[in-house]
Structures are given as structure tokens and as C-alpha cells.
Amino acid sequence: MNDMKTFDIEKVRADFPIFAREVHGRPLIYLDSGASAQKPTVVLDAVQKAYAETYANVHRGVHYLSQTSTELYEASRETIRAHMNAASIDEVIFTKNATESINLVAYSYGAANLKEGDEIILSTLEHHSNIVPWQLIAEKTGAVVKAVPIDEHGEFMLDAYLEMLGPRTKIVAVTHISNAIGTIVPVREVIDAAHDAGAVVLIDGSQAVPHMKIDMQALGADFYVFTGHKVFGPTGIGVLYGKAALLDKMPPFLGGGDMINRVTFEKTTFAKGHSKFEAGTPPIVQAIGLGTAIDYVNAIGFDKIAAHEQMLLAYATEQLSQINSLRIIGQAKHKAAIISFTLDDVHPHDIGTIVDRAGVAIRVGHHCAQPLMDHFDVAATARASFALYNNRADVDALVASIRDVQEIFG
Amino acid sequence: MNDMKTFDIEKVRADFPIFAREVHGRPLIYLDSGASAQKPTVVLDAVQKAYAETYANVHRGVHYLSQTSTELYEASRETIRAHMNAASIDEVIFTKNATESINLVAYSYGAANLKEGDEIILSTLEHHSNIVPWQLIAEKTGAVVKAVPIDEHGEFMLDAYLEMLGPRTKIVAVTHISNAIGTIVPVREVIDAAHDAGAVVLIDGSQAVPHMKIDMQALGADFYVFTGHKVFGPTGIGVLYGKAALLDKMPPFLGGGDMINRVTFEKTTFAKGHSKFEAGTPPIVQAIGLGTAIDYVNAIGFDKIAAHEQMLLAYATEQLSQINSLRIIGQAKHKAAIISFTLDDVHPHDIGTIVDRAGVAIRVGHHCAQPLMDHFDVAATARASFALYNNRADVDALVASIRDVQEIFG
């Protein structure tokens, strides 16, 4: 099972058609999976087939294509339920991305349960998508948003968090893994403590799901969100997991077709289960593609993926540390394969432009995590993020291209 | 230009790979485009290419793929702007479907502008997606939802509408074309009268955009929505057009990445233009596919599409009218190629099941328009809806399969 010999990186790379292409005449070195991941051929084939052979709208039809399309769509929900070990398919809601998933909880659960003076606890590690929805809902309800501090290594400060918890804490929303600096948050402890304080917890798993197996029943989070495009699936699809007991009591968010029971102008009643939160025609083909992507990673196995990525993280950290004037931002003990760095005197945008000319795709900027940037007192960083299809040669190419930067900036 | 000889229906059909397949051993007769349309090969190719050759996240990157992906995504916005004749790309917002587009307006414009006793005018023709969002926001704000009646032919009653308008009318939201019975609403008159009364107008163009050219500047609607999957594009993408002057003043709806200017825990400021309403990673590849679909229909030309569809509507109406016991629901003077019908004593679900065995895909049910069904005092109808790829043989197959129904039910 855990035999690394059977993780054949060349075979994995061959599953991703984009690696056949060149950029600026050089082989593509893709180190931007933290922003969005590339797609394996099986996912593209599933998408193509769903449109070309079995396409129709779901749920509302008795004809053959509609039935087939519905079965494929719902099979994908079951794939995701099983993958997350959710207790029921009614706990798995398809959205358009992680951002919508979080907004759904903020608008529905938040607006219904928050009062003046209630507290929402986030952390300094959060992506804007797990900050702004809470600020918007806080403004509407009079609740207050607080942020758990992080230390100089980028570690989530558990002690400070425990002290912040109190009777006013109603919602805790923290990331599982920081997209900007890779910190893995001890979400199990976060959840348990929040529950002891009587708060519900949303975990933003956008960066976790591509890298580790998650288990809703073991974790105990009330809500867990992720986004399809980062886990080798299509764009336009996200997932919200929510405990049935909470979802059942929540008011609907988006209104429209498919989420109703009976509509009259006098009174409308709503569907039960996941349907209540899936208004309008869902991202049918995107859900099918996402199910295929989840099957793909599971066939490889997360133990192997994690081992491979940790190897790359260690190698890249070691290689980058040897570059004078390079500073790695975020050195948490437990990290995913994401490395943010700065170079003395060279702005990240200049780094990005120069390494791109060598075919190296990294992300430069604030990574939608400005409070985190403020914490480290930088406006932006350069970030290399790895996925299962990266190899040591990618790290070497990155290092070589940073030497180019140094050469230009003398 | 308007030369029907150059509309080669066989060539058009060959553009859609799904027509190569059989259903229950019979050629597919697809008469369910009102629920969702099939996709031409050019759209599937654009989707495939966007994933396999140029994929990366948009907006936030300086590397080559990110730049290419951003250019393709934004080019699609421009395609749609030009197609709708919107004044600026900032008036074109990508959502996940028409339902989200309407909810966005209800949650943002509605919540900010509606007060106790204000009136929202809809019509009895509306799809649930243009009813429920307004009911939800009415409940939050104390506004009242009213519905313009329709007559026995399914015509929008303009006189009644004009009488309903008044100083309390704040929002008028009506469909351009009824998805259930095909009625074309005189939206130009609706909009002008609403403006005279000081109300803003949202037009639900979900069923119009596949069948006719629309022109925002000529029409004058404040908001106009449609959904990608009905106009031969991918699932997971919708469009909201809004006048810049209104959008600029509206608060954001979903919060998250990409819609911000600067985020701190103390204070967050928002992006301008369309970005303010596009939180999180957008449906990148779906937008690219939708742009391709719009190019595809424009290359054929809406004058030809409309002429072809009206010919089918006339032929189908004539053929179906000859069936004893068949009643066409909705006989408006101006109709799109959508025919709803019932058969004495045979429930639409039984019709749907039987014709499906002959390869004929029609929709049976309430078509997400229960108030309309209530008006005609039926729980459900059978509906055949046509698109540019249908031909007279499809009509003949439908009629033959209805004879099967009659044979079984004796």
C-alpha cells in the first residue's frame, strides 16, 4: 500500500495533457496548483462524454437522457459523500466554488443565528473567501469578527484561540491549510474546543482536499467546504458539507427551481435535504467531472500522494534555503507543499515575470490573504505550490530560474 | 442574409454530436431544449482546449497560462457584451446560472432598496427562479409580491399590469418568454411603463436568448439575466447584465477572493465594475465555452434561427391540433417554439414515459411554473420545446409517439 515504488511520477504526469505543452519554448513547470490544479485526461473525457453522449437537464425529466444525466450527477454526490465519509448524501451540497459554500453558510446559518455582540472567530491565516462573507454578515447582524493570531513561523496560536473562545462565540471558521504559506491548522483541536464552547465550526478545506484524505465523521466539523478546480476537477463546482441536523434547520439561501416543494404566490414551501440549497440548474457536468477527479486521486492513494509531496516540500525547502537573500515566509512544523518566499530588494512581481520566461509558473501577489501579508509586513510574496504531478526537476527549474532573477537584478 | 436556403438543417444537426446516438434503439428526438440545450462540437472543443492547453486560474497571475486563461475568459465577456449590446463590459457579470443572477439582484439591489409595503411585480408566467428569490427578499424586507395575471390564452395582461403599477412599485421582474407555454411578453412596453412609474426592471431572458437577438441599449432593461446551458453553452454559467449606474451603487452579494480592493479585519473595500460581483474563482472554462456558443449561433444568424423555429412551431401546432383529446395549453399570439399540452385522461408522466420509449425526449411536469399550472388548473403538462437543430421529422416522430400513448390508453 504505502510502497513509494508504486507511485510512478512519470505515469502520473502522463495523465495530465497540459504537460505536453511548452511555455516560451521551455517545458511547462507548473508550480501554481495552490491557485488551481491541472486536470487529468480521465476528467476531460468524463466532461466530454457527459456533454456529447448523455446530456440533459437533471431531476425534472422522465426521458432517458435526463434520467442518465441525473444518475451520473447523483452518483458523483455519492462519490464525494463516500470520499468525505459524510453520514448521508443529504449532507453534500454542490455549489459553484468554495467561496459560494462559505457565503451560503454565512447568509443562511449566520443570518439566522447571529445577534448583536455575538462573535465569529476566524484566523489570520484565512483566505479572503473565509473573511469577507463573515464581515458582510457581521455588518448585517451586529456580530463581531475576531481573528486568531499566528506566530512568526506562521503557526496558528492554539492557546490564544482557546482564550478567545467564550459564551459569545457562535461561529468558528478557520482554514484547514493556509493557501499562502502552507500551515496545517490543528483543526481537530479547534473543532473540539469550539464545540465545548457551544459554537459551530466551518473548516475551509480548499487546500486540504487535494493533499489529504478527510473524514467528516472523525473530524466532527459542522461545515466543511472545498472547491473542485483545486482538486483536479472542473471549474464552476464547489462542495459544502454540512451536518444534517444543522442543514435541516437552516433557511434556504438562493431561491429558485429545484429547491422547492410547492410554489404559490401566497406561500412557498421548500425541498428537504441537499435540494433545499441547490437552486436552479446545478453545475451538472462539473459535478460529474469532480466525481471522476476524486476517483482518480483515490485510485492513486492519498498516502502515496502525501509522501510524494512531503518529499518535494523537503527538497524544495532545502534547495531554496541555499539561495542568498531568499526568505521563506511561513515555517510551520506541519506544512503542506506550499512555499512562499521573498527575495531581498526584488519585488515578487518581477520574480514572477522573470521565472515565467523560463517556463516556471508560480503565483506572486497577496494570494487573497492580505491580513496574513500584513502580519509578515509584506505586500506580496512569490509562492510555489506543488501537487502530485510535480517532480524534483520542477524544483531544480525553479531554483535555476531564481538565479536568473538574481542575475538580472545584479 | 434572410435566405432560408442557406439554413442547412442537416449541417446544423451534424454540429451536435449527441444526434449520433440512439435512445432505446431509436434515433434521438430531442424536444427538451427548453430545459437544457445540446452542445455543438465547437463548444466541446473550446472546453477541452481550455483545460488541456491553456488552463490556469485567472486574474491573479503573471505567468503565461494564467495570462492566457484570463485573456480567454475576458474575451468571452466581451463576446457577450457585444452580443447583448451592453454599453460596457462592467455591465456583464458571470454567475453560475440564471437563478443566481436573479438572487444576486434580489439580495443586493432588493435588500438595499426595498422597505415595508413596497411592491415587487412579477407575472403568473414566471419560472420559480423568478418567484422564490423575490418571496425570500420580500419576507426579509416587508415588501409585497404581486403577480400580473394572464388570460385564457396565456397572454400577459398588459392592461392589468399598467393598473398595478404605482408609487409603491419598486421592482418589476418578468420573463421575456414563458418556459412553460412559450408566450412572448411585450417586455419593451413593460419596461417603459415601469420606468414611468419609477421602478427598476429585471427581465428573465433564459428562454429568449436561445431564440432571438437581444439588445440591452434598445430594450432599456435595468437587469437582464440568462443561463448558459440553454443557449448551447456549458452548465455552471449564467449571465447578469445590469446598468452600470445601478451596479455601482449596489452592495456586494457574495464575499470572497477577487471582489475586493483591500482586506483587513478592521475594514474591507470592494472592487469596482463587474469584479465586485464575481467572488471566488469564476466558472472560467464555462465562460469560455459560453462565448464560443454565442459565436456559434451568431455565425448562423438569429434571423434564420427564428424563421426555422417559427416554421417548426406552426407545423407542430397544426399536427398536434389534429390529435383528438389533445389540448394545447397556451395559445398566445406571439410564441416561441414551445408547446405545452395535455391529453384527456392521460397524465403527462404517462405520456412522457411512453414517448421516451420511441426515443422522443419531452419534458413532463410543472416546468418550475406551478402558479402558471394553477392558472390553467392542471398539475402538469407535457411540453415539446424546439431549438435550431430540430426538424419536421422530429415533429412527425412526436405525433407518432402520441398515437402510441393513445393506443395503450385505449
Add this chain to the structure above:
Amino acid sequence: MFDDLRELYQEVILDHSKHPRNFRHPEDANHEAHGYNPLCGDTVNVYLKMGHNGLIEDAAFEGKGCAISLASASMMTEIIKGKTETQAKTIFDGFQKLVKGEDDNFDAGEDTERLMVLAGVKQFPMRVKCATLARHAMSSAMDGAEETSTE
């Protein structure tokens, strides 16, 4: 025409749907429930008169629906009348499996044959809800719930 259609729309089913048995609202009913299928808008109201020891003394219904749901409601009222609640629920469970195609050895005792005429539904997954709407409403009526929906 297709064999599976002929099997679905057997004479017996068409007869029950055109002339549903026990289509009435008994005044002495002491349990009732409303069933609703949001997919098609079909509704059924079931009325039961439950006696001592859970004996179903009368069963009737009213409503609108397709041939399958009407026939199913009609046949169910005939079958459960005179049975106990426990017996009825056992039949419901077996019937549910039968029409979902989950059980090929359906056995409902003396009622097996009568219910088997609805077995053709298993070839039509989108119609399973039509066949089970009444059965769900009847369960709810026994349990005291007021409204059920097949979703």
C-alpha cells in the same frame, strides 16, 4: 410498441387507474395523511380507520395522479384493509424493494400476485416515486404524520 411498456401499463393497472377503488373520504377515518410528489405536482390524501390492535378497518384515498400512482393507491387500499399495521408495513417494505428492482423474490403472501402487476415499474426508475407515493402516505398516516413528500 415495447414489451416493457405493455408490462408497465397492464390491463389491471389501467383499470385501477381509470376506476380507482376506495376513492372516497370516509367520515369515520381516524388517521389521514397527505402525500405530494414535487416532481409532477401529484397529490394523494389517504384516510385510514384504525381499530384495536392496529387493525386497519378501512382504507381510502383521494387525489390526482398518473396511472401508476392511482393504480398503486387503489390496489394498496384494497390490500391493507383488514390487515394489521405491522402486516401492512411489511408489505410496504417488500413492495418498495420490488419496484426499485432490489428484490427478485418478492413475497407478500396471498397479495404477491396482485402486487406483482406493478413490478414493471422497476424498468422505469423515474417512475418509482409514482408507485410508492401512496404507500409512503399510508405509512405516515399510521405514524400520525400529516404530510409526506416523496423527496
Add this chain to the structure above:
Amino acid sequence: MFDDLRELYQEVILDHSKHPRNFRHPEDANHEAHGYNPLCGDTVNVYLKMGHNGLIEDAAFEGKGCAISLASASMMTEIIKGKTETQAKTIFDGFQKLVKGEDDNFDAGEDTERLMVLAGVKQFPMRVKCATLARHAMSSAMDGAEETSTE
């Protein structure tokens, strides 16, 4: 290494970015504006002293940014100093077209050559905003706006 990179990061540009001219906050400035690029978080504050007839008597800036935005801000302050508002805006417009690659016949009079060193940006569309951030802020400062953002 690549020619277009060499052209983008010319000596002159690196020099301006490492030693920006007019990097200060003049006390007698009477117009100022804040520029912000939300993509990278870069900020620039520009300060102008506008005299009679729209004459720009002093131009300076402070801020953080990449080599391109710093060099562009630095060079712009040098170039517009002593010009009228109208002259400056003409240069801005021409410069905008230059770096977007929309105009191959860029002509800004005596300043043409100096500004041409930034022409390399046109090969890098994602960097155009860096090159134009200061110019946008300066326009805003002249117009009296307080905050501009490149988006």
C-alpha cells in the same frame, strides 16, 4: 536568458527602481493622490505642486512596488516637472498606448527617448498596470480625486 527580459529590465529601469528620483513628500504639495494595485498590493502616493496656468512646479512620490512601477513613477516625476497639466496628460495618454502596444509611433517630443525604455512592458501584458499605476495616480491628483486603483 531572454532578450525581452533584458529589454524590460534595462539598466536605466533598474537604476530608477533602486534609486528612485523625487522619492519624497514635499511640504508645499497642493495636489496628491493615492494609487493602489489590488493585484499585487502595490501602493503609490503622488504629490504635485501645481502653479498658475496648470504648471507642474514639483512632482514627487512615495510608495512600494515592483521595479517597473517604481521606475515608471520615478521617471514620470522627472518628466512632468515644469510641464503644464495639458502637456503632462498628453504624455500620459501616449505612454499608455505605448506600453499597451497600441501605438508604434510613440512621440512625446524631447521625452520620447526616455520613456521608450519602458516600451519593453508591451511584451508583458500582465505588467502594464505596474507601468501605469503612477501615471493614473498623477492624473487623479491633477483632477482632484483622492484614491485611484488600477482596476
